[in-house]
Amino acid sequence: MKYIAQRYNQGIQQYYSVVMDLKTVYDNSKVLIYNQDDYGYQRPLDEKHVKKIKNNIISGNGLFPTSIILSVNSNEVKEIISDVEFEDIAIKNVVSINLQGASKRDDYCYFRIVDGQHRLEGLAEAAKIKNELWDYKLSIIILVIPNESRVIELDVFNDINSTPKKLKTDLVILAKQKYILLGQKDIQSKEDMEEYLAIKIAHILNEEIKGSVWENAIKFEKEINSQIGIIGIAAYKKAILPLVKKIIHDEGGKVISIQNLDDKALDLADYFNQAWQKVYEKWESCFKVQSIIIESEKYDFYYDNSYYLQKTTGVNAVFQLLNQSENIEEFEKIINKSPLTEEDWLKGGKLSGLTSGSGFKKAVMFIKNGKTI
Structure with missing residues (x-):
């Protein structure tokens, strides 16, 4: 099957705009799922959302004027795209996309779905009931992604989803870390280094230090x-x-290798863990040793949702205090002298509502003095 497409650029980013039938798009594209695919950054399908789309289509109420956004590697474009000629002269920026013989969805696919996976899946489910829907026409935008810059695809997904749809972007943060490890995104600046280090520390505290209050x-x-x-x-x-x-600033702020960053992350995770051990000793009742079985795997944890201490207010206040302290010993003195009680950390207690930057500063003062002035 051949399709005529318009080629255009925004700066150095190349795109193709085309109308395709559902069957072709569905068979020749796939979603990269975080923790399932090497370059995965999306969550698994929301089955309820898919079912709602399917039902709307079958009832005749479904319209999809906005484009499905796909991506393709730049080194594979030549395999499926050729110029369109008229009387031996190539028509400027008009191309033919030939997907005949292309791999199907269960194997390798040329295209990755950046935006629109639920629409495609809902339409496909509807087409299994009403076969004529496989010919449903869709507007498609194809991003050409340089092989060495796969992170561009991730940034596009984040731009589309983070603000207008208010979706959680946790996986985008984690996927970017993986892209660095896979060699698709360099540590090029101090900001890259800081971001990588912060997420790596959190991962170590959460996954690797057994018995940590952050496990x-x-x-x-x-x-x-x-x-x-x-x-x-x-x-x-x-x-x-x-x-x-x-x-990082105190140590000179130089960009260092991934290996050195990983070593530093281990040291800092241990440092943070020591600090939170002092917090645990001061307000022990705010922590609760528990375990849960999920899919035959046991998970131990130490937090208690009844308290603010390990929620946004407490976490920011404690780390601000650690930032203000010269060392663990000074931090421990501040914590031990705090007039705050475990009850003060309860939901609805003294620290209730302190969820902004100014609120975190008030929480720090509460820890130091038991009041904000």
Whole structure:
């Protein structure tokens, strides 16, 4: 099957715009799922959303004027795209996309679905009932992704989904870390280094330090839709980033290798864990040793959702105090002298509502003085 497409650029980014039938798009594209595919960054399908789309289509109420966004590797474009000629002269920016003999969905696919996976899946489910829907026409935008810059695809997905749809972007943060490890995104700046280091520290605290109060407490990909975890990776990263920046600045701020960053992350995770051990000793009742079985696997954790201490307010306040302290010993003195009680950390207690930057500063003053003035 051949399709005529328009080729255009926005700066150095190349695109193709084309109308295709559902069957062709569905058979020749796939979604990259985080923790299932090497370059995965999306969550599994929401079956309820798919079912709603399917039912709307079958009832005749479904319209999809907005484009499905796909991506393709730049080194594979030549295999499926050729110029369109008229009287031996190529028509400027008009191409033919030939997908005849292309691999089907269960094997390798040329295209990756950047935006529109639920629409495609819902339409496909409807087409299994009403076969004529396989010919349903869809507007398609294809991004040409340079092989060495796969992170562009991730940035496009994030731009589409993070603000207008207010979707969680935890997986985008984690996927970017994986892209660095896969060699698709370089540590090019101090900001890259800080971001990588903050997420790596959170991962170590959450996954590798057994008995830490942060074991299984930070919501990474597997916890997004489960009963486990008290704070998301994006919020946790934001809380520790100022301290990470200070440490990097104090050490000269030079960009270093992934291996050296990983070594530093281990040291800093241990440092943060020591600090939170002091917090645990001060307000022990705010922590609760528990375990849960999920898909035959046991998860231990130490947080208690009844308290603010490991939620956004407490995490930011504690890390701000650690940032202000010269060392663990000074931090421990401040914590031990705090007039705050465990009851003050309860939901609805003294620290209730302190969820902004100014609120975090008030929480720090509460820890130091038991009041905000």
